[in-house]
Amino acid sequence: MKNKRIVIIGGSAAGPKAAARARRLDESAEITIFQKAPDLSMASCGYPYYVGGFFDDRNKLLCTPTGVVRDPKYYLNAKGIDAKVNTEVTRIDRKNMLVEFKDLTTGETGIQPYDKLIIATGSTPKMPPIPGIDLEGITPLQSMQNADYLRKIRDDKSIKKAVVIGGGLIGIETTEALNLAGIELTLIELLPQLLTFLDWKMAKLVENYLKTKANVITKNGVAEFIGENGKLKAVKLANGTEIPCELAVVAIGVTPRVDLAREAGLDIGELGGLAVNDYMQTSDKDIYAVGDCIEVTNKITGKKVLAPYGDLANLEGRVAGENVILNDVATFKGTIQTGICKIFDYGVGITGLSEAIAEKEGLDYIKVVNASPDKPGFMNGKLLITKLVAEKQTGRILGAQVIGPGDVSKQIAIWATAIMGKLTVDDLANNDLPYAPPFSLAIDHSIATAHIMQNKMRGLFDGISALEVKEKLDKNERLYLLDTRGPDEYEQTRLGAGETLIPIGQLRTRIQELPDDKSTPIVTYCKISLRGYEASRVLKAHGYTNVKVMEGGIMGWPFEKEK
């Protein structure tokens, strides 16, 4: 049998992973990677940390765990893979089963036949089609070259003011990176909130935190880039404001790079990504596609989504690499769109559906917010705020958002695994997690979240969101706000929205101070609304019929406070 010829277009994450897996399954296959960029195996997700100065050695973005740079020589010797850099595939010829390519340094062209082809062309950054976009000083952060450019700015200390356009994951990571480079920064987001995959309140809490580090402008887009001698001097917002800056990083999202595939007549999905089945196979049985350039199935809704994530690129690559050798044995069934990012001392993560998406999908859901620490106070526990969304009838977990200085990553990992297992709130309520004080509370934050949700589902806990409370206050609706904290806590910080302070320890003896009308709408809360919940139980037992707990308490309040 003649050796199988495997050709891979794209040499960053998904492509090389597919190549490496294929090699391990077939030592005799002829495996070729075409890579347009000069580097291979770039850890693009690490760019913000290189720019931010978490490390100085550029090679660390390109090397194996033992420090060997993954260049063509490495690929040849260690993997037996022919990786051609600076080489662009210019056409896929399906009929003759070959690709045409061009060496970008020499200009030479050539052809390479394939038995199986894997497309891993990734994505291109969206650039807004507005005046001045071509000025010097405007860049995305997508390629190694972009990272080099920004890192040089850091090292040269050549710039004082910058803007980042786009409040998504990469925009926010870039904000941190440039801030750490000592640059005064303004983050600009067109929409009413940052991190649009989060629900509004969660995003607002992140925004409040981020504002302690950088300027943040929302609900306002960039209308024009203003230059001088071809160099960026300022950005002009839709509302006319001008922000002086010498650098603008554009991070408004990415688009699947499917031009080659489209020209070759492969099926493209509605969202603009390559259409593949669970084997990562395109509409041509000998052509596979993986990574940022494809559409994948959301495992909860069953719908196609774009999920341009580095972890998925690797998992998809591994599946395709296997299938081109062993003929469609491995599957990648989809994503639950799990993501996380670090923002200074905060973690921000999501898995599964937000409330907004659950709503849009017409699902019958229930949600709850839990603000509480990740560890005991004596071990310096830090705050976590979780918003959990579950199916109303069954309690099946649909999604979780977690933010805060606490251990967000572990919480999201738990919820992601729970969603994969189709677990319910009741399952999570008795989850046997690893407990010791250096790692968690005796009742882990995720378990406490499940407990609160159980209470809510069974009517023991009537929750109200901070947003609803704020709306009622703004509308001057009748509302008796009961703060159940101690006087010292009240002195330190408080809503100042007309609330009454009765510490939980005095509630039973001071209950007569509450309105006589037992149908008065009452909202209880405390720092995190644990005592608020207890107060609600006491009031209900005393005949109050309209008592709600403000979920997340003061820690979950995203609006201005008196103090």
Place this chain on the structure above:
Amino acid sequence: MKNKRIVIIGGSAAGPKAAARARRLDESAEITIFQKAPDLSMASCGYPYYVGGFFDDRNKLLCTPTGVVRDPKYYLNAKGIDAKVNTEVTRIDRKNMLVEFKDLTTGETGIQPYDKLIIATGSTPKMPPIPGIDLEGITPLQSMQNADYLRKIRDDKSIKKAVVIGGGLIGIETTEALNLAGIELTLIELLPQLLTFLDWKMAKLVENYLKTKANVITKNGVAEFIGENGKLKAVKLANGTEIPCELAVVAIGVTPRVDLAREAGLDIGELGGLAVNDYMQTSDKDIYAVGDCIEVTNKITGKKVLAPYGDLANLEGRVAGENVILNDVATFKGTIQTGICKIFDYGVGITGLSEAIAEKEGLDYIKVVNASPDKPGFMNGKLLITKLVAEKQTGRILGAQVIGPGDVSKQIAIWATAIMGKLTVDDLANNDLPYAPPFSLAIDHSIATAHIMQNKMRGLFDGISALEVKEKLDKNERLYLLDTRGPDEYEQTRLGAGETLIPIGQLRTRIQELPDDKSTPIVTYCKISLRGYEASRVLKAHGYTNVKVMEGGIMGWPFEKEK
């Protein structure tokens, strides 16, 4: 209807949790906690950290997250619960549905009728019945008073040498605590390994690390405590060795405290714990039991086990607290015996079954070891070593052990949730976890572990444990050891067991240097055995029929090395 009388025996973890939950479900119930100890709601799991000086304020072990000490006044005011400290229940009178109690300060006795009784009497530390056990300077670390005693020793700097007897979780935590108190320490374990819930090799790796911090003696018990003027001077081991010391902390396990229950004729299980059903109900329908004093079901084996863990105490307490009010609606279905502990800069955790237990249970299992970092090198990734055990036919996850300086807690939480969801290796292999460089590798350590297991289950990866390799070497069996690292790595550290060094990048061109006999038993490895695995694929493709990868590589090698 008259108010329900709920009586609870035990006021540390399970008891108060049951009381608090019951209160929230029934504001009018009369709830009484009897607590023999002078304190309530002690975070016993925090004792080692108090002794070790992680914090200095003793009250932090007893207070709410906002700093209020949970004393009888707090219980009365904030919870409406009558908590009697220094008060021992001396008898349960089931016929008359009352308990007899004694105030330990005044000596007065009394009776308290109940409608529902909850037993949460916890456990007592085992003390070895050997000569000298009553000498001053010998203590367990079980009560607040024990913690006070050891903390005073820390503060007074009154002691230079100590021994800890027992290499379980608490023994090891105590070793760290006393070491941090500046005391020269020897840990003594009768059995051949520390942490007996781990498999031997994993425990050995922990032991190797611990030895860099303290003296560790295994396979040797204490035969006698030697004193002078009533004070401990030394311990004498079974082999005759005398170890001078002024303090001995005994941590050889705990026994369920069931004397009251036994006298009252309640069913006791085979392991000595109170027998309860999933409602936490004893053989008397009006009596419930929770916490360290009960036996619970292992959800994987279906067998009863003792699981004296603080998290389970709380979960069980919550279930019982609910059931005494709402009549058997909530269930606690059991444990998978998840546990974790911190040992200086290491985490050590387990969930589900170890290989030893799977073996004992006669399960058809497969296991694998993965040593690899938790995060990218450029984010200072730290090593994790995982041993995964799965059902051979189905791939269902049975258990995972994780050790190392990396993020053990998240790994164990993932596996625990996976076990609860009855997930398989294939499920975990495509788990959509939260990925960003500050939190994990693009392929999370748990996913990589699942990948290696997939490879092993499908015959792509023939593993051999370090233990088996060592045995073969000791028996002088024919074995060609192939180290596939770079020469610089080899210079730094190596087995020195007759291995041949061929870096992976040279293997394909130097293959003729390998033995001509293709049936030669070959074992490949590298630092973590990733390159070892790749080498095995190359060798197999070249016709070698007897190639195995040493799982975990050098990082997983628990024995002496040349360098």
